[in-house]
Structure formats: structure tokens, C-alpha cells
Amino acid sequence: SQQGEEDPQALSIQEGENATMNCSYKTSINNLQWYRQNSGRGLVHLILIRSNEREKHSGRLRVTLDTSKKSSSLLITASRAADTASYFCATLGWNTGFQKLVFGTGTRLLVSP
Amino acid sequence: NAGVMQNPRHLVRRRGQEARLRCSPVKGHSHVYWYRQLPEEGLKFMVYLQKENIIDESGMPKERFSAEFPKEGPSILRIQQVVRGDSAAYFCASSQTGTSGGAYNEQFFGPGTRLTVL
Numbered sequence: 001s002q003q004g005e006e007d008p009q010a011l012s013i014q015e016g017e018n019a020t021m022n023c024s025y026k027t028s029i030n031n032l033q034w035y036r037q038n039s040g041r042g043l044v045h046l047i048l049i050r051s052n053e054r055e056k057h058s059g060r061l062r063v064t065l066d067t068s069k070k071s072s073s074l075l076i077t078a079s080r081a082a083d084t085a086s087y088f089c090a091t092l093g094w095n096t097g098f099q100k101l102v103f104g105t106g107t108r109l110l111v112s113p
Numbered sequence: 114n115a116g117v118m119q120n121p122r123h124l125v126r127r128r129g130q131e132a133r134l135r136c137s138p139v140k141g142h143s144h145v146y147w148y149r150q151l152p153e154e155g156l157k158f159m160v161y162l163q164k165e166n167i168i169d170e171s172g173m174p175k176e177r178f179s180a181e182f183p184k185e186g187p188s189i190l191r192i193q194q195v196v197r198g199d200s201a202a203y204f205c206a207s208s209q210t211g212t213s214g215g216a217y218n219e220q221f222f223g224p225g226t227r228l229t230v231l
Contacts, residue, residue, distance in 0.1 A: 035222075042204065042224040043156075088155050100169060101220065103148075103155035 006089060006107040014112055019076040021107040023089030024069075030092045032065055033101070034074050037086045046074075046087075079111045115140065117223035119205050125229045132192040132199070134226045138207030145188040146220060147180060150202040162188060195230045202227045 007022045023032070034046040049056045049065045049072065056063045062075040076083055086108050090101040118137040126132050138145050143164050148156040149172075161169040162182035173180065177195075182188040192199055206220035 040227075043222040045219065045222070048219070090156075100146075100158045100161060100171075101148075101156075102158065105155045 006087070006104045008107060009105070010108045010110070012110045012112070013079060015079060015081055017079055017111075019079050019083070019109055019111070021074045021087050021109070023072045023074070023104055025072075025089075025091045025102075025104075026070065027091075027093050029067070032063075032072050033090045033092075034061075034063060034072075035088045035090060035103075037088065037106070039085070043088070076109075079109075081111050081113050084109060084111045117205055117207050117221050119203075119223035119226050121226060122224060123227050123229070125231060126195050127231050128196055129194050132195050132228055132230075134190040134192075134203050134205075134228070136188040136190070136205030136207075136223060138188070138205075139209075139221050142207035142209050142221075144208045144210065144218075145182050146206045146208075147188075147190050148204045148206065150204060150225075152201070156204060159190075192228075195228075197230045200228055200230045 005024050011019055013019055029051050031048055031050045033048045035043045036046055037043050047056060047058050047061055047063050049063050051067055054065055060077045065072045072089060086106045088103050088106045090103045092101055117139055120135050124132055136145060145162045147159040149159055150156045157172060159172040160180045162180060164182055165184050177193045179191045202225045204225045205223045208218040208220045210218045
């Protein structure tokens with residue numbers, strides 16, 4: 001399996017519910033980032049968490065990072081129909097030397113009104 | 114404050130033709146990255162360039178693909194003799210600087226070019 005795998009692959013919830021997506025990776029990282037991609041569109045950077053951080057908040061987003069388990073989670077609280085999109089985690093490793101982001105396969109979130 | 118611009122947004126080519134994808138980074142950014150996204154998949158790194166230099170092309174297919182970032186003008190990703198398997202979305206990103214002493218500079222992504230090979 002590749003670096004940065006998201007789980008679940010697809011998630012369907014109702015407006016107002018919370019959505020939790022998980023990401024696992026394999027190698028040591030400098031940081032981990034979450035992006036959103038609306039269908040057929042470009043990427044929107046959501047949040048970056050560094051390897052020495054455990055939790056970060058931004059509005060309705062909460063990201064956790066567990067470097068011992070090599071995993072991260074993205075929580076979207078009080079979801080809205082506009083949150084419908086694909087969500088990707090991306091990691092930057094210590095050994096890459098350059099900014100080669102490694103993306104996961106993504107979680108497709110559908111929020112129904 | 115224009116972000117990363119890519120053109121064309123959509124490109125249709127027949128098998129065997131050439132595809133040229135252009136990327137203009139954020140003004141003042143001298144680092145450019147190209148990623149490819151196959152349908153229903155995540156983005157895969159292709160190449161990292163600074164002005165006039167290719168720094169890391171470990172994700173580039175060995176044949177038919179090339180990239181440049183000249184001193185003046187946009188970065189170009191060129192695909193020669195396209196095949197159906199080249200159909201994908203190609204994203205460009207730019208950053209102000211590269212990684213330095215562990216410090217990370219955010220990559221800003223363009224809207225992508227969707228290449229369809231008939």
C-alpha cells in the first residue's frame with residue numbers, strides 16, 4: 001500500500017453530523033497536510049500539522065497527529081452540504097530534501113441536506 | 114494577487130500528438146512542482162523545478178515527458194506522442210522557497226489542466 005492512505009474511501013452523512021477521516025502513512029514526516037478537492041476542481045489547502053504537534057484546529061476543522069502510529073485524523077464538525085468534496089492527506093518526509101508532497105488516495109465525503 | 118495559473122484548463126489530443134501544459138507560478142515564487150492525478154486517485158509527484166533547473170524528476174516517466182522552467186515565462190510540461198493512459202489532470206504548484214533547515218514553505222496549487230487523449 002502507498003504512503004498516505006485515507007480511510008474510509010467514501011463517507012455519506014447528513015448535514016449537521018460530524019465527519020471523521022483517517023490517514024495513515026509509512027515513513028517519518030516533517031509535516032502532514034489536508035486538502036479538499038471539489039469535483040473536477042483544483043486543491044484547496046485546509047490545514048498543516050507539524051510532526052511535533054498533536055492537534056490543531058481551524059474553524060470547524062480539527063486535525064490530530066499520532067506519529068507513533070503514523071496516523072492522522074481530520075474531523076469536520078457540524079457538516080454542511082458545501083463540505084461535499086474529496087479530502088486528501090499529504091505528507092512531507094524528512095528525507096526527501098525537497099518539497100515532494102506524497103498524497104493519499106482520498107476520502108469522498110457526501111453531505112446530504 | 115493572482116494565484117497559480119494553468120492553461121489550458123482542458124486539452125484534448127489524439128494519440129500520437131504532443132501536449133504542452135503551461136504553469137505560471139504565484140508572483141515571486143521561484144519553485145514549481147508538477148503533479149498528476151489519474152481518475153479516482155490522489156495526486157502523484159512528477160517533477161520539482163527551480164528557475165532553469167530540474168531539481169527532482171523522480172516521478173517523471175522516463176520517456177515522452179519533459180519539463181522546463183525558463184528564466185522568463187511559465188513552466189512547461191511537455192508530453193510527446195500522447196497515449197490514452199496519459200489522460201489525467203495535471204496540477205502545478207509553486208512555493209516561495211524550498212525546504213531549508215526543516216522549514217517548509219506552503220505549496221499553492223493551480224486549478225489544473227485536464228488532458229483527454231482520444
